[in-house]
Amino acid sequence: MFLHNFKYTFKTLFRNRGLIFWTVAFPVIMATFFHMAFADIIESDKLKVIDMAIVSNEEFENNILYKKTFTSLSDEKNKDRLFNITYTSKDKAKKLLEDDKIEGYLELKNNKPYLTFQANGINQTIIKYVVDEVHDTEKIFLMNADLDNSLGTISADIENYLNNNKVELKNIANSNLNYMMIEYYTLIAMTCLYAGCLGMVAIDNSLPYLKGNGKRITVSPTKKISIILSSLLAGYIVQLISLGLLFFYTICILNVDYGNHIGHIILLSLVGSIAGISLGVLVGAYIKASDNVKSGILIAITMAGCFLAGIMGVGMKYVIDKNLPLLNKINPANMITDGFYSLYYYTDFHRYWIDIISLLIFTLITIILSCNKIGRAKYDSI
Amino acid sequence: MEKVIEVKDLTKEYNKGIKAVDNLSLNVYKGEILGLLGPNGSGKSTTINCILSLLNYSKGSIKIFGKEMNPNSYDIKSQIGVVFQDVSVFDELTVYENLDYFCGLYIKDKKLRKQYIEDAIELVGLTEFKKYYPKQLSGGLLRRLNIACGIAHKPKLIFFDEPTVAVDPQSRNNILNGIKKLRDNGATIVYTTHYMEEVETLCDRIIILDKGNILARGTSDELKELAEIEEKITVEVNNLDVKYIEKISELKNVDVVTYSANTLLITYKKGKNNISDMVEFLKNNKIKYNKIFSERPTLNDVFLELTGKELRD
Numbered sequence A: 001m002f003l004h005n006f007k008y009t010f011k012t013l014f015r016n017r018g019l020i021f022w023t024v025a026f027p028v029i030m031a032t033f034f035h036m037a038f039a040d041i042i043e044s045d046k047l048k049v050i051d052m053a054i055v056s057n058e059e060f061e062n063n064i065l066y067k068k069t070f071t072s073l074s075d076e077k078n079k080d081r082l083f084n085i086t087y088t089s090k091d092k093a094k095k096l097l098e099d100d101k102i103e104g105y106l107e108l109k110n111n112k113p114y115l116t117f118q119a120n121g122i123n124q125t126i127i128k129y130v131v132d133e134v135h136d137t138e139k140i141f142l143m144n145a146d147l148d149n150s151l152g153t154i155s156a157d158i159e160n161y162l163n164n165n166k167v168e169l170k171n172i173a174n175s176n177l178n179y180m181m182i183e184y185y186t187l188i189a190m191t192c193l194y195a196g197c198l199g200m201v202a203i204d205n206s207l208p209y210l211k212g213n214g215k216r217i218t219v220s221p222t223k224k225i226s227i228i229l230s231s232l233l234a235g236y237i238v239q240l241i242s243l244g245l246l247f248f249y250t251i252c253i254l255n256v257d258y259g260n261h262i263g264h265i266i267l268l269s270l271v272g273s274i275a276g277i278s279l280g281v282l283v284g285a286y287i288k289a290s291d292n293v294k295s296g297i298l299i300a301i302t303m304a305g306c307f308l309a310g311i312m313g314v315g316m317k318y319v320i321d322k323n324l325p326l327l328n329k330i331n332p333a334n335m336i337t338d339g340f341y342s343l344y345y346y347t348d349f350h351r352y353w354i355d356i357i358s359l360l361i362f363t364l365i366t367i368i369l370s371c372n373k374i375g376r377a378k379y380d381s382i
Numbered sequence B: 001m002e003k004v005i006e007v008k009d010l011t012k013e014y015n016k017g018i019k020a021v022d023n024l025s026l027n028v029y030k031g032e033i034l035g036l037l038g039p040n041g042s043g044k045s046t047t048i049n050c051i052l053s054l055l056n057y058s059k060g061s062i063k064i065f066g067k068e069m070n071p072n073s074y075d076i077k078s079q080i081g082v083v084f085q086d087v088s089v090f091d092e093l094t095v096y097e098n099l100d101y102f103c104g105l106y107i108k109d110k111k112l113r114k115q116y117i118e119d120a121i122e123l124v125g126l127t128e129f130k131k132y133y134p135k136q137l138s139g140g141l142l143r144r145l146n147i148a149c150g151i152a153h154k155p156k157l158i159f160f161d162e163p164t165v166a167v168d169p170q171s172r173n174n175i176l177n178g179i180k181k182l183r184d185n186g187a188t189i190v191y192t193t194h195y196m197e198e199v200e201t202l203c204d205r206i207i208i209l210d211k212g213n214i215l216a217r218g219t220s221d222e223l224k225e226l227a228e229i230e231e232k233i234t235v236e237v238n239n240l241d242v243k244y245i246e247k248i249s250e251l252k253n254v255d256v257v258t259y260s261a262n263t264l265l266i267t268y269k270k271g272k273n274n275i276s277d278m279v280e281f282l283k284n285n286k287i288k289y290n291k292i293f294s295e296r297p298t299l300n301d302v303f304l305e306l307t308g309k310e311l312r313d
Ligand SMILES: Nc1ncnc2c1ncn2[C@@H]1O[C@H](COP(=O)(O)OP(=O)(O)OP(=O)(O)O)[C@@H](O)[C@H]1O
Pocket: A381, A382, B014, B015, B020, B038, B039, B040, B041, B042, B043, B044, B045, B046, B047, B085, B162, B194
């Protein structure tokens, strides 16, 4: 029964032109557009140096970690140089920002970094990630420090750390990972979530209150769980084909270089697709409407999620992270793009695994909610 | 007689207080075609969906093949076939694939399944269309596919929910003959419709439903006895003088006379030779007429008698 339903679900999904367009063809078309739009950038192939200012108050001057980090990241001799920094007073920094001379400025106050931006874009995101990273590192040092340890020992520790870990932060500017990668990452994230359409169609076919076919299946002597699982598996296989095609197309035809983390990228997109499918199941199970209305709702949810996660420009992600962090914590699109960004910006995988685990938790919760609904639906009104 | 379905005191409310099916009890006996006849919204589909455990119900008990029916009665379900009111097939699968899919939910053996599918295709006359997709079929052919999907696994008990809606008379006759064939091969059939002609020609027993209640049950002849009239004579005559209408109503056995749109309608409660009496009357009074014919009462007259409204919509 499992195989029988799997085979035919696969056929119905694959022959559904609208579905295949959105899940398989659309990402490839988008990738082509990105490629054309980025043709110029590929030429220069270098990340621009970002202009920023730092308020050179007493606190900054005394903070070895910040000072050293930013000095080394703005060192003109450094070929991976990331920033061009003006050290100045707060008022002057404000003026520079207003005059569009800098992308943003950093001020240390009460042991906390404060960033001020006027616009949101990739440059602001990079500044923010560097500052976040330094801040996290500092916290670890302060936590590990013995209470008796004098401040002097701590700064010695920090200095020691910086000497041995210089490479890490500089990797941020690693030139083989360039700006347009982010657009490809959000594209992969979007493709993962479009798997929701597959999940939704699969579930549509097996629920009695949705369609005549579901009624037929329900009056047959077939266990519903077997139908649902085999349908979802068929949906997942179609999704794998779609992802495979996207990776093949971007890597082999468009020559996109995903860097050293291709394994992690693939794992993330596999997990992301499961989350996408379960989102589709949730919408399919809870919303009683015509096929078109439901697909519309699902695509709208997906698009909104991707927008908040920064598909139209990473600045949006920064705004949400700052003002409505909870929203991005439950937004699967953000979990996926965030996982990709973390591969881009950090050399350790801590944040990446958090994103993977978040996606799995998201999937689990959606599945529990859907099962709850489907279980009740089996003996409820049509 | 062996009871295949036993429904007792079934009540179904979709919205609190409004009963779509009200305290309904019925039996279906082995080898018969039972017709459920009723106008739109009378509760036919609801009754069938409750029997099939697709809907839960507020009250009542349902037994099929002597066993309590519930959503997990897989052994009962494996003996049932359903042709739903709405065409339900996969648009992305061909005629043959649709049949293979739905039949495969019941029949695991591939060789046997292939045979069953061929039989079903032949029964509904879709042999030339095996490779067609549903979108390429006309409405009538689609209905036939819908029927084939419900019966391909050779079930012992089959429900047809208005399978002939929007089908031309010729296809309809094919379908009705096919259903009779299924009965002759041993299946028990529940057939719902609001076409009285269909139940009259097809069904062994008829249940008339209205507003979720059973109004009457019996064979076609038994039901017709319920109608107060015995015979209906129709005469097509142009410009009849009103004075004759009064004269006709005074003739023997005549119950009611109406004349409109050049059609004279005379109903009789009883009596023999009514039509020859009428012909003689017309002749004696030198009334020219185009056509004259006599009918027995129809189920529509029965329905009219029982509810005061027409069955047809
Ligand atoms: N899902 C539903 N929710 C609420 N009311 C419903 C629902 N389905 C049917 N009804 C109501 O229940 C009553 C019986 O409907 P049902 O579909 O059983 O009639 P039917 O005899 O099959 O009619 P038709 O000939 O039009 O198919 C109607 O009044 C209808 O409005």
